[in-house]
Amino acid sequence: MSTTELAWFKSSYSGTQGDSCVEVAVTEQAICVRDSKDVARPHFAVGREGWSRFVGFVTEV
Structure with a gap:
C-alpha cells in the first residue's frame, strides 16, 4: 500500500504548530x-500486537 492511499492522522496531543510529532495510519495488518x-x-x-504493547507501555509511564 502506498503512502498516499493511507489515511494518516496526528495524535490529539499534537500541538497546533504541527511540529515534532508523528502521524499514524491503521491498516488491517x-x-x-x-x-x-x-x-x-x-x-x-508495526504489527497490531506490537503497537498495542507499545501503547500499553507508554501509557503506564
Whole structure:
C-alpha cells in the first residue's frame, strides 16, 4: 500500500504548530508511522500486537 492511499492522522496531543510529532495510519495488518515534518520519507509499520504493547507501555509511564 502506498503512502498516499493511507489515511494518516496526528495524535490529539499534537500541538497546533504541527511540529515534532508523528502521524499514524491503521491498516488491517499493521499500524504505519511517519514523521509529520517530512512525509516524503518512508514510513515504518508495526504489527497490531506490537503497537498495542507499545501503547500499553507508554501509557503506564
